[in-house]
Amino acid sequence: MVSGPNFETIAEARMLLTLGCDCVGMSMVPEVTVAKHCGLRVLGLTLVTNKVSLDYSREEKVNHDEVLEICKMRAELLQKLVSTLIGRCQQNINTH
Ligand SMILES: O=P(O)(O)O[C@H]1O[C@H](CO)[C@@H](O)[C@H]1O
Ligand SMILES: Nc1nc2[nH]cnc2c(=O)[nH]1
Numbered sequence: 001m002v003s004g005p006n007f008e009t010i011a012e013a014r015m016l017l018t019l020g021c022d023c024v025g026m027s028m029v030p031e032v033t034v035a036k037h038c039g040l041r042v043l044g045l046t047l048v049t050n051k052v053s054l055d056y057s058r059e060e061k062v063n064h065d066e067v068l069e070i071c072k073m074r075a076e077l078l079q080k081l082v083s084t085l086i087g088r089c090q091q092n093i094n095t096h
Pocket of ligand 2: 051
């Protein structure tokens with residue numbers, strides 16, 4: 001996790017990769033921290049939207065519009081996933 005609001009620099013991205021990170025975000029950890037503080041049980045779901053830049057010579061840079069575009073493309077799929085998960089949780093509650 002990085003605190004944002006900016007995306008990580010290439011140097012930071014390389015450091016995260018060296019540390020063994022597969023994925024990086026900004027929101028999940030603070031959101032989970034607040035939810036746990038409120039006594040909620042938490043399941044985190046993440047949509048990976050973009051590749052992090054690791055190379056100074058590459059032209060393309062990560063930007064928020066790209067993130068939003070991928071989110072829109074995957075919204076329906078995520079809605080189905082969440083609906084299925086909630087359905088299975090309800091089944092589990094009813095049978096136990
Ligand atoms: O950590 P995630 O959920 O990827 O969110 C972060 O990534 C997005 C940046 O495009 C912003 O919404 C920021 O809050
Ligand atoms: N830290 C970080 N958060 C993101 N959220 C969506 N894309 C990214 C990214 O490239 N880096």
